[in-house]
Amino acid sequence: MSLVVTTPYRENSILAIARAADGESSLECFYTTLYFAGAQPWASRLPVFGRKIGAELGRRAFPGISASRIRTVASPEELLHVLARRMVGRKLPPVSNAMMYWVKKRFAQGVASRLPWQAADCLIGMYAASWESFREARRRGLLCCLNFVNSHPADQNRYLRELAGLRGAAHQELVPPWVARRVEAELEAADMVLVPSRFVAEQLRRRGVPEEAIEQIPYGVDLSAFHPIVRKPERGDSFVRCLYVGQMAHRKGIPLLLQTARSLVGMPIRFQLLGPVVSPEVLENLPENVEYEGAGLPERVAAQMRQADLFVLPTLEDACALVVLEAMASGLPVVTTTHAGSGEILEGGVEGFVVPAGDRAALREALIHLAEDPGLRRRMGEAARKKVEKAYSWETYGRRVLDALAKRKERPRSARSRGPIGAEPTS
Template sequence: MKILYSAPNRAHHYIYAKGLFQRGGLYKFISGFSRLSKRSPITEPGFPMIKADLLQSLYVLSLRLPVGYRFQRQLAYWAKLEQDVVLSRYVPGSDLILFYNGCGLRSLQRARKLGVVSVVEVVNSHIAYQEELLQEEYKRLRLTWQGSPKREVKRRIAEYDLADYILVPSEFVRQSFLEKGFPESKLLKVPYGFSLPEVRPVKRGSDSVIEVLYVGSISVRKGLRYLIQALSLLQDLPIRLKLVGPQAKVSGIADLQLPDNVQFTGVLKGEALEQAYRGADVFCLPTLEDGFGLVLGEALSYGLPVITTTNSGGMDLLTDGEEGFIVPIQSAEAIAEKLRILATDTALRDTMSRKAFEQASALDGWAESLSRLTAVLKACLQLKSQDE
């Protein structure tokens, strides 16, 4: 098995690349992750990494300079094309190409001509699903919608259509492709693994105030307005909300009258973030669209009952009514209902806390995720050999 793997950033991609290399299946890894980052190198001896990050590095620099937004978007687009060009050079020596959506159309076309198996990796729902959902939300909030450039949307969809398979991280993402008419046989689901801290179950304090924690960006996409609106429906209960994360230019909550029991902390890391988890009673991720909410695993590891939406990847991590609740998107009423249950039923909250901790201990690590990835890629190659 000679896998040609390409990715524009670090995230889980370095883990996948190193794991495939250690299992003897990696042919080349084309990395678009900027060399300006201290985390850029992979020190594994003999690791076959090829850098395709010149334009990505220029894009990273542009974010620190007073240049226009349009120019930054253009650089970001060119960076993806650069990665595609470099990737295409190595297609002839591979059995299978695995590439990040938006960065491989040229390589994909070459792979099809050469009979090389192609897998496009997506980290979020179908791009058309995302665009439709977020455009509707911006319109509802009377905000200016920019969306993804049309040429990028077109390119991503072309890759979906031309690839032999689509690698998805969650049931939510898989369903978004099924809704767009893709056959189940084309979709490969491999959830991400977790490297969770070793946390002992937290004994919650006797404070009568229930603290709800959110960790993530303060943005329209994350659906925070619905969590804040839910609090306004619970004024008879002692609840406070702690929001941890950076604020986007368009937050989606600027028009709301924020109650006194909402606290913004900004970005927290290390011990400060750990203390935020330890001090909470409930975790809420009210997102409109997240391919796989890794913060949900972190929250479970601290024994926090979770309230999240159907569009978070939560269905792959917890069972509704056991370790928490899964609610519809854009529903302050549904969030308020579940918060009221957890705030007023101490026994249930304690039970869910225990189950959350147990569930976190049972979540797959990266070794299991890599084993699953390797198995599905081998199966793709075996199917091809049977067809020949």
């Protein structure tokens, strides 16, 4: 089976699929944006912003995927988005967010315009970045697979309103109505909807997606990049280091985490926050036992995890947060919530604790329990590493997706068709 894989940004699960397909010579084409093979070294030497440009291009390198298979579309649009994010992203998050969705639409349009020259059996596309390419792929008889990496828009907005208290329709973390309509159209057009967790699969069932269209496969982790160290160096303090990695956002439960941290001032526990800022207001008035350390590339994240004592992700909504698997691979006990799809991988009390989303008392109790018991932290961290080693590599994930696609392709069109694609979603 020959595949066309498309993504407007670097996303680990779809890269794993592309690598697996390329490894067995079934990758017809990999569409992305703002990709320039071999440009990072010379870009980094530019006298103005060279280091930042080089870092951005480095993020768009794709080891394990043949450069001859990679095509770039919508690069000018993505460049504008990157500049907007760098210049006004923190001050005007809605502007950067609106541009992100605009780039996804332009990307899907660009892929669709090139598809007639591709000979393939299946097109795999990303959430909110695939409707136009699906329409063209369906016209040509290709199998369409939607990589559904988020919650359903209606559920994401519901959790943000109910648990984070966001009101109105203008907040940058809420999915805009026109984007929600695009996602609904993509769901309608897809032959297969790839989801990483039961948490998301159940949302889609409730929203009317047929059971036979849903394929649930949990994510993997880079076991070589994320690993524990044999012996942590001696530190000059006696604090337990609790690490959070992710967006600084209401959706990730940052206000809840800071409230919990404030209640633990005076106890020997310190919180380190690492990740990009989505909603600046969540970082106002940090407690004295919390330090925000900025965003970080994967290498920095891995290094911080090796130095931490435990990991926390108090998310209010997360399809399957990779940072949970990365923390487990790093030998850390994890505290997360029932609304984190990756929390389904944890056995409560064995590799960490899974607490109800939005429950500050339960979150506080779990953190205290781990902070006060170094033996428990060690046992849980060892159990976490062993669990991901057994079944949660990206190679395993990629192979499972290709197997699922092959089985779907073997079905007669009448058994998997969901009818003609609907009208273009209005924006």
